[in-house]
Amino acid sequence: xxxxxxxxxxxxxxxxxxxxxxxxxxxxxxxxxxxxxxxxxxxxxxxxxxxxxxxxxxxxxxxxxxxxxxxxxxxxxxxxxxxxxxxxxxxxxxxxxxxxxxxxxxxxxxxxxxxxxxxxxxxxxxxxxxxxxxxxxxxxxxxxxxxxxxxxxxxxxxxxxxxxxxxxxxxxxxxxxxxxxxxxxxxx
Numbered sequence: 001x002x003x004x005x006x007x008x009x010x011x012x013x014x015x016x017x018x019x020x021x022x023x024x025x026x027x028x029x030x031x032x033x034x035x036x037x038x039x040x041x042x043x044x045x046x047x048x049x050x051x052x053x054x055x056x057x058x059x060x061x062x063x064x065x066x067x068x069x070x071x072x073x074x075x076x077x078x079x080x081x082x083x084x085x086x087x088x089x090x091x092x093x094x095x096x097x098x099x100x101x102x103x104x105x106x107x108x109x110x111x112x113x114x115x116x117x118x119x120x121x122x123x124x125x126x127x128x129x130x131x132x133x134x135x136x137x138x139x140x141x142x143x144x145x146x147x148x149x150x151x152x153x154x155x156x157x158x159x160x161x162x163x164x165x166x167x168x169x170x171x172x173x174x175x176x177x178x179x180x181x182x183x184x185x186x187x188x
Contacts, residue, residue, distance in 0.1 A: 044084040054079035054165030134168060146175045 007168035044050045045076040046117030097109040108114055149171070156168035 044082055046084055046086045049081055049083045052080040052082055126159050129162050130156045134160065134164055137171060138167065141171065141175065144181055146179065150175055 011171050040052065042050050042052065045170065053076065055074070058073070058075035059070040060074075063072075094109075094113065097111060098113070101107075101109040133152045133155040137149045140146075140152060141149035153168040153172045153175075157172070160168060
């Protein structure tokens with residue numbers, strides 16, 4: 001009898017906290033995914049990017065009853081773009097060998113090709129950019145903007161051919177000398 005009484009007390013002790021609990025409703029919204037594509041042919045320059053299309057939309061929902069209001073908003077967007085990079089390993093090898101030969105002062109690289117061979121399209125484009133930067137640097141310098149000119153001349157030193165680099169370095173030296181002279185005049 002005593003064991004039966006203990007078992008009953010034990011069961012009541014365990015069952016007491018397990019009374020009915022109030023549960024609250026919880027809403028979980030999972031993300032949705034939409035896919036789209038574009039079937040087309042595009043021309044993209046090397047190292048460039050082209051937009052192929054985009055899509056977007058939004059929805060707004062309102063629920064209004066006496067004592068119960070809700071508002072829902074949903075929006076989505078997506079875009080598709082294409083990038084192209086052409087890596088010509090043989091051309092990269094030629095450039096590395098030519099640069100090594102230039103640094104040694106040689107007229108030909110280790111394979112026997114002339115160092116100053118015709119530039120490829122990438123070098124041509126870089127030279128065009130350097131020429132533009134040189135022109136912009138001169139314009140800025142003439143307009144009395146030495147800091148702006150200095151930025152353009154530094155780009156030429158980084159990307160230009162040997163002649164343009166010499167011109168840009170001389171221009172940088174001239175700008176620096178002029179600034180030092182102005183500073184010395186202020187100090188006096």
